[in-house]
Structures are given as C-alpha cells and as structure tokens.
Amino acid sequence: MIPELGYGAAIVALVLALWGAVTAALGARTGRPALLLSAQHAALAVFVLVTACFALLTYAFLTFDFSVRYVATNTNLGTPFYYRITGVWGALEGSIILWTWMLGLYTLIVILRHREGARELYPWVLTVMLGVLAFFLLVITVAAPPFARQAPVPADGRGLNPLLEDTGMITHPVALYLGFTGLTVPFAFAMAALITGRVGDAWITLTRRWTIVAWYFLSLGLLIGGWWSYHVLGWGGYWAWDPVENAAFMPWLTATAFLHSVMIQERRRMLKLWNISLVILTFSLTLFGTFLTRSGVIASVHAFTQGTIGAFFLSFLALVLLTALGLLAVRWDALHAQGELDSIVSRESAFLLNNVLFVAATFTVFFGTVFPLLSEAARGVKVSVGAPFFNQVNVPLFLALIFLMGVGPLIAWRRASFDNLRRNFLWPVLVGVAAAAFFFSLGVRSAIAVLVLALTVFVASTITVDFARASRARVRLGEPLLPAMGGLLRRHNRRYGGFGVHLGILIIAVGVTGSQAWSVQTETTLRRGEYAELAGYRVRFEDLTASEESNHFKVAGAFTVSNGRGLGVLRPAKKFYPQETSPIAYVDYRLGLREDIYLVLGDFARDGSQATVKFQVNRLVSWIWIGGLVLTAGAVLAILPEKKKAA
C-alpha cells in the first residue's frame, strides 16, 4: 500500500509540475497574475508530494519492507537504524528522489524570495525550475521508480554497500546535491533573462547569493568526498580523477569562473554574453555529471547504472543545451556589446585571465574524461586517462591561478599605475621570493612544491598587506585595533569573505602539495611481535581479533604505533559482508597536523600468527580539511547581508 501511495504521489507531482511550468509561462506571456498564482500553488503542492515520497520511502526502509525492490537491494535485517535512513539515498533511485526534493525546496525558496522583487524575470524563472522538476519526476516515475515491487518477497535484503556505511554517506551526497541543484537557480534566471530579453544586470544581482551558496555546497561536497575516500576506501588518497569526481569538479571550475567574471559585469557592464554562457555551461555540466554517474558510459567507482536512465539524461542534456544556446544565438545582438578596457594591466585583465585558466582547466578535464570514448569511436582502441595525466596537465594551470589569487584582489580596476603596483605588490613579491629561497634551503627540492609554497606566501602577504593597511587607516581615525578589524570584516564582508575563501584554497593547495610530494609508504608482512619502520615511526603487530557485528564479520589487527614514545594502538580491519564477494578494508589512522599515520590490513594467517599491512605516512593531508573550514568561514562571511552605510 505504502509503495503504491508513493508512486501515486510521484505521478501527481509530475502532472502538477508540468501544469505549473505551462501556467507560469502563460502567466509570463499574458501578464495575468492568477496564472502565476496557480503556478506557485502547483510548486508548493509538488514540494509537499515529493516530501511525502521521500517520507514513504524512508518508512519502507525503516520497516524492512522487502517487497520494495529498492529496499531489498539496499538494506538487510542487520543494517543499523541510522544507515537505514541514510541508505535511502544510497543508490540510484533514492538519490534521484533526494535531488528532486532539493529542487522542490529551492523552487519554494525562489518563490518566497523573488515573487515580489523580480517582476519580469520571475515567471520565467518559475517555468524553468518547474520544467527541470518535471524532468526529474519523469525519471522517478518512468526510468527509475523507487517504489517498484518485487515478488516473491525475499526474507532478507541484500544490504547497503558497505563502503556507504559511514558518516560520509550522510553528508557527502547531501552537500554535493545541494550544490548541483542550487546551480539550477542561476541557470533559471539566465534563461529568464534570455527569454525576456532583459539581459542586463538584474539577473546577475538577483542570483549572486544563490551562486555563492550553491558554489559553497559544491565545494563542501567535493571536500567531504575527498575525506570519505581517504578514510574509507583504503588506498590512502583523497582524489583519483575518477570520471565521476571529474564530473563534479567541472561545474565547480566553471562556477568559480562565473563568480569572478560576474564582478566584471557588475562594475564595468561587460561580458554579458560570457556570463550567460558560463551559467549555461555550468548547469549543463551538472546534468552531464548526473548522466555520467548513472549511464555506465564510462567506468567509474560510482557505478550506479541502470537501463534506460542514461538515455533520459542525455536527451534532457541535449534539450537544455540546444535550447539555451539557441536562445543565446537569438539574443546575440543585445548581449554582444562592445567592451571597454583602459589598460591591459588592470583587474579586468586579471579576471579575464582567471576565466581563461578556469575554462581551460574545465576543457582539459572534460576532454580527458571523454577521451577513452573518443579513442574507441575513432579507432576502436581502448585507452585509459587517469590520475597521472590529470595531475600533470592541471598543475601549471592551478599554479597560475594561485598567482592570480594574489594579484587580482589588489590590482586596480581600469588601469593599474606603477605606483599602485609597487604599493600593493612589492612587499609580497619580495616575501614570496624570500620564502622560495627559505624552503629551498630547508631541503625542499621539488620545483612544484617550492612554487606552491612561495606562491602561497605571496598571496597570503597580499591579503595581509591589504587588511593591515585598511585596519591601520581605521585605527588612525581613532578606532581601537580589534573593533577596527571586526568592523572592516563586517562592512566589506564581500571582499574579506572572498579573501577568506582564497586563504582556504591556499591551505588546501599546500595540503595537496605536501601529501603528493612527501608522503611515503611501505607494505610488509609481519609476524606477531615484529615491527616495521617508516619515517621515524615504528608499527608493531600484536595480534588479530575476530568479532561478529550486526551485519558483518570483522577481523581486526592490533598494531602498536610509536615514534620514540608510544602513540597508541591502531586497529585496521577487514570486514566480511555476506553480500560482497570480497572483504572490505577498514582503515585505521592517526591524524596529525603535519602527518597522518595510516594502516590498511592486507592478507592475514587464519591463526593470527602473521598479517600483511600497508603502512603510510601521509604528510599535510589535514591541511586540506582545515582549508575547508577556513573556506566555510569565508563563504559565510561573503553572503552576509550588506551592512548599510551609516547616514
């Protein structure tokens, strides 16, 4: 009964979404408020129905309703309570419901925030949002129905994929999807701008916060994904340039480019065409991402594939791309305004360069991701394009971007005079060069590591110079230091929020560099009491213990870690799940600011007399997570409402 209710709710929601989209469009054309109101009610109803779907599916999970095929494939009687809730979005069908629910939520927020303010654009924004909702509801009802029944009803389910039994499962998809779905809003506004012809700045001003929020959630989703990969997958890395990771990274790159080029449009009224193109590209990349994850077209860790769903997503992607780009071509004249630039040495140039680099990086990642397909189509030979390639080609681009992070915020608009350059950059450049020499003298030999560290110091100095100078100006006017600094942050929260985000990225860059350049590992077989040594740490194998958990059997090895003084015992394990043919590695680690100790249990003797262990000392990985926290603080600061100037 419950599943049928859920399915029914989805169908009604689909019809209402279509109804709402059509009504909103008609309301836009005819200007009749009643139509718009009807569309709004439809949107509300859709949200309520999708919430009901979600709730019903969760109920089916909680009550072990194995007659529902999705429930049976993703839980079993031993699955712990909280994983029965998070497992709802653990596989294909449920993840689409989560996506749809978020879209519905965002649509409601758009209605509440913009129904008064954006008279011309709003009806079309609603049309587009409801249209996208209708597509996802179509997928739920036709291509990947979560409530499909199965007979005979099995006595026990298969169980959740053990890799998903982790806190990362609770947060990673949620954050990532909030980011992806959030990017639908700027896209809807851009489409509204194209349809109405109002391609000026209104749509950009209205979507600024939306873009930052969506961008932030996407960043968070990517970082949590990295954390999850690091502490669950057992290979000691956080980013593998897997096609699905790339698919989430590409919209992040173009969204970041967009966040920056928007500032040029706000100040100088240029780049309208470019900004709209970027938004269309970003949204298309999010669709491409869901297509890639769900179509099985390129092999990946996130292989959730099923039947015709790939065709659905590709068709929708085609529809969106061709319509949006077609509208762009129609409105070309209004968009294609002549720009004005006073000098090539200016903030405008820095932002343009920033965009070139981000889009070049996006293209590189995209081309590398689809290249295996291209190779097969063109000459029938299968090739792989993996991490070594992406690391090599992206490093120069990212180094240049880090450099720009230091230059951009401080260089003057229009034309940077020699004086302006000297005042802002002399100190940071000197400090940066000194830092390079310093690190080299410390023994850092990798050129890239030296560059990253020096550039980080350079950028951090520019931020410090700017903040110090501004604080000093306030202090000179009589304000005490701390309130002066606080006031600065609050008054110019966009700017300093941006600096905060840049700082976060810098810290992440240092973490990535450190972990790539200086991590070490070894793999040995140890008998009881024997130890292995690496980087000053000693790891001694004590014994193996076996235990029966609610839904798996676990064999854990106890290893004492010390580096002169005892650091405790780590227990990496192998978990044996009945539904998996091979055991899942359970990593144990000890995190630190400078380095992490990371152990993975390999083969072991039945009687516990010996065990193979992979022992890694990973350097600076914690900086990546810390950078994420700083980035969060920066993003929060940036979206605070503007403080009105004192009269």
Added chain:
Amino acid sequence: MRVRLAPVATLFLAVLLIGAARGAPAPARTVSEAEVHEIAGGLRCVVCQNLSVADSPSEMARQMRAIVRERLESGESPAEVVQYFVDRYGEWILLSPRRSGFTLLVWLAPLVAVALGLAIVGVLVWKWTRRPATTGAARRVDPAMRERIRRETEAEP
C-alpha cells in the same frame, strides 16, 4: 712448433669471459620501494575502477607489484617492465596515455585550450583598449532628446 701456452690460455679465457658476459643475464640488483611505486603508479589496476596498481589494496594489484619488483630485480628497465604489461593488456593499462600518435591529442588539448583562450582574450583586449576614451566625457545628445529634456524640466508642476 711449440705453441706458447700462456697467451693462448689467456686468449681462450678472454673469449670465454666475453661470451659469458654477453649471454649472461644482467646481475641482480636491489630495487627500492620508490622505483616499484613509480612504475606501479602508472599502471591501471585491472580489477578496480580507476586506481593505480600502486594505490590499489586488491590482491591482484599486490601480485602485480611483486611482478614489477621481480622484473626490475632481474635487470629489466622500467620501460621494458611497462611494455610487458602493455603487451598483455593493451594500451588500456597505462594510466597516462602515450605521448604519441592519436593519444597525443589529449596531451595537446590543454595547450590548445589555453592558447585559444589567450588568443581570444588578447584580441578582445586589443579591440577594447583601442576605443577612444569615452568614459566620463559628455556624450553628444541628439536634438530630439535635448528638446524633450527641455520640455520635461520646464514642465515641473
């Protein structure tokens, strides 16, 4: 005729040694973890999704790492070891495509993208900085507009 033994023996020994040196396998050498890691890092783990043989925790990867080590120890060069795997699994096993032939395209892509982007931006910047400075300067107002402004300002209630 008496043949001098010593020179003949030396010659004979020399020939033997030279023959032995050319035919014998290269001497075994100790191979560092780092060398194995580097080669294994470029090979794709065949049972995983997108992990390298160096990173993968799977049994097959472990066996492959051992094979890499063994082949290096027996004197094969890194390129030969890699070629051994390519001969058996195809180009697919290389995580980084070869920089020649068709796959050169994927290496050129970033260069082309950056070059194209810079070229387009360069052209635009050149066009945009050519414009005479109109900022701030009073634009010429056409007479009809001027008339309308006059009428409206004079028609204040």
Added chain:
Amino acid sequence: MSRRAWRWLIPLSALPVLALLAYGFRVNPREIPSPLVGRPAPGFALTTFDGAPLTLEAQRGKVVVVNFWASWCYPACYEEAPVLERSWRAYRDRGVVVVGVDIQDKAEAAQKFIRDFGLSFPNAPDPTGKVSVDFGTYGVPETFFIDRRGRIRAKHVGALTDEVLRTRVEPLLGEPAG
C-alpha cells in the same frame, strides 16, 4: 556566411559532443579486448593440486582450454564448473585438454571447490599470479582457447556455457597440428 549566421555555430557545436556521448551507449567500458588473441600463448610451468607437473609445452598438438577461476568467484565460476567438467569428459579423447588455473585463492578452499564439483581435469594454483598476468587476465572467470600450434585463438570473459565451448573448440579440432 553572413555575420549573423556565425552565432548559430554555438548551439551547433554542442551536437558533436552529444553524439559522442550517445556513442557511449554502444560500448561497454569493462570489456577490454585482449591483445594476445592470434599470438603464441605464454608458456607456463605449474604444479597441480595433486602434485603433478603441468606445462603448456607438454600439451602441444592438442587443443588447450585454459580456464582461470577462484573459489570465491561466485556465482560465475560455480555456474561454469560443471560445464567444464562435461566438456572435458566429452572431448578428452578427441585431443582436447582442459586446464584450470586457480588464482588468488587459498589451497583448502580451492580443493574443496574441486571436490564439490568433481573436477577431473588438471587444476593448478598460481600463487604469485604470474601466469594470470602473463595471460593478461583481469578477473575471474576467464577462459583462453589455444589451438594445436600453441596460439591463442579466443578469449572468453565470464561464465562458460556448453554452447560457447562447443563453438570455440570444434573449429580448432579440425585444424592440423603441424
């Protein structure tokens, strides 16, 4: 083309990309063709579970079916084990040898597998994985069909069926051993 028309290149440029993605539906990224097909099979020297030596050299002149399996490979290896045994019994007098190579496995589990399915053809473990890598295997089960002259003629990935075995072996039987 007039200046107005160039702008339509933008939406049109999306088409090749979409076409490439659509092409993706026709291929299976997990199917990697073997470069060894048509080339001489790598030799191997193993010891069966019964202690007897097993080399490829010794089978020269016969059609050899080399099957890679493991006791943890469920359900595929379990489905094909009876098929292999049947084929062995049917073809052994016609000059066909079925050889099983057990990889990444534990001896007791493997021997239990052999006992449970009553496999009477030679089975040997490959403890270091060298033979499996030599043949370019990337999973289990995989089966190679080697002709009388020692060349690999076909590779089958996944569980075998009587049908597949027949269609692969019969043509090779008709060939000369010279």
